[in-house]
Amino acid sequence: MAEASGVHEVRRNRLRDRCAASGSNGALISRPANVRYLAGSTPAGAVLLIGPTEDILLCPRTPLGAASDGRPDEQLRLTVLPTSGGDPAVAAAELARAAHIDCLAVEEHHLTVARHRAIGSVAPRLDLADLGFAVEQQRIVKDEEEIASLRIAAEITDQALGELLESILVGRTERHLALELERRLIDHGADGPAFPTSVATGPNSGRRGHRPTDRRVEEGDFLSVCVGADYRGYRCEIGRTFVIGTSPADWQIELYDLVFAAQRGAREALVPGAACRDVDRAARQILAAAGHGEGLAPLTGHGVGLEIDEDPQLTPVAMGKLDACVPVTVEPGVHLPGRGGVRIDDTLVVRQEADGGPELLTITTKELLAL
């Protein structure tokens, strides 16, 4: 645990340096995933004040008094301060001067106008700057401990999905299958689902983000599933498409092979230094060449970590390049209105070729299974 705490302190020091370089000697972190990244697991509503020398985690006071009382937390190496009510971000601004902060960078993409104004009015002599997405950028490349958590999240997800496939599916509703998958995630040690589980049957299959309905699985259906575990805050994602019954129809085999080829194309493009848009193009051009260019999802994949949808975005307009140790999804799909479709989705970690190339975290087979 001491090592893990050190990790958070190192992250805060990096951010402190970055703030100093851009003229702020303090930062107020309010976006929950960013607070968690910099301070470890944190209570709902907590904000983190990064000062020139000291960091303070301000927590809403609960009736249970769970937070320690203004004392330094040895494990987190910061001071944990319960606030007496009201907005902890405002309480943080009140503390800023005492903490020798005169220019405070805030997360303008997360703070509401009303909170920003409240901060300005309790601390009128404090300069407020925009931190932008500095913490989100810091979060893109993961350390091996973070990747280990993602690996466990993926193992849990593979187990839950594998068990579902062994059960009878015909006649059950999308909603029930989704709930059962989420129960199995918990059974295998997940803290919860990483996002709302999607189960889509028949004409719904292949739709990205489909919300489960009361439609029942029928013989001959495509069944597409997208599910992921949250393990210690780290979230992964897997998507598979199956066919129900003894033998898939010709159009189903064709469509499956096409999406599989597109997904493989994008997976193979995952190398350090590759442009994000080139990874997207690797999948998109295969689908477009087969006449499915219209109606594709705007992205082929995205980063995962403390949030299920992080940078980088694998889209036709993405500007960045991939680095090693960046986990991403690769999830192309085709949906034919009225008929259904196919999505295949993996979580992988970008790795140097010398290290064996992209590391596949979600290892459930991608053969077209007939269930």
Added chain:
Amino acid sequence: MAEASGVHEVRRNRLRDRCAASGSNGALISRPANVRYLAGSTPAGAVLLIGPTEDILLCPRTPLGAASDGRPDEQLRLTVLPTSGGDPAVAAAELARAAHIDCLAVEEHHLTVARHRAIGSVAPRLDLADLGFAVEQQRIVKDEEEIASLRIAAEITDQALGELLESILVGRTERHLALELERRLIDHGADGPAFPTSVATGPNSGRRGHRPTDRRVEEGDFLSVCVGADYRGYRCEIGRTFVIGTSPADWQIELYDLVFAAQRGAREALVPGAACRDVDRAARQILAAAGHGEGLAPLTGHGVGLEIDEDPQLTPVAMGKLDACVPVTVEPGVHLPGRGGVRIDDTLVVRQEADGGPELLTITTKELLAL
């Protein structure tokens, strides 16, 4: 359905009048529950532009093209406009001048600083004002259709809880009981849980908002459950405490009777015109007189509707009064560290005495059941 659509139009007209009275001839609604209240069920990320004569629902374009294409929606009686990418709130600001809006009220408590700035930069000649909590205030008093949805949500919740009580509980974990309750909610027609289900056993019992752990139910435990269904967007809440085994201990009976008396006190105080703080006091003073004044939750109850935690707040510092047709929870509890505790939580609708007084929506018995 025509009647239901009329409801949304009437709500928008009320808001339009209110904006006009405060000098804005347009409003941009971004908070999801407020968009839903004014425009009916809406896609994620949609914003609503209220103009002097016309209303436009701006939706992020999905690859599925689910939204109709810039055409007036007969059922919603507004124009549904998919946006071409980017923030629909910014697209709304670009439309404002064409819609004859020169002063636009925005939800400063919901819009981030970054979005507010982006709106200002695409429409520099548009005055931006603060709408404040105007829509939230409009949502406090419910119509009979909204109350009918809450009543169904409560029926579903009572059914799910009733079934759980008939099953064997000893040896099962808090997490599994919570998941089973959520599955049963869906079985009975809920769109989902209204909030994360809380199941607390033994020393955890009676803690408000306890997150289920792997602790197993044991003989002699208090078991407290807080659960609610979401039905068509409307969310209710019930909390009950049971004892596991044949006969409760004396301290358990005493504590239960005390919390029961406090909860009844607050329920009986629910009359139109009552001060919210007086309802809180009705419960709080009974618990304080018995020596439990320290460590109580900061509130005795809260409004429910399209969000699980709405106004009014039943707290010692609340300023408002109750109106008829306002649904609230009444949920006092006592938790004894290390031993456990009791919470009893109902959803009720404030009604005139001539109409029979407060309408109890969650009808599961409040006798102390030994399971």
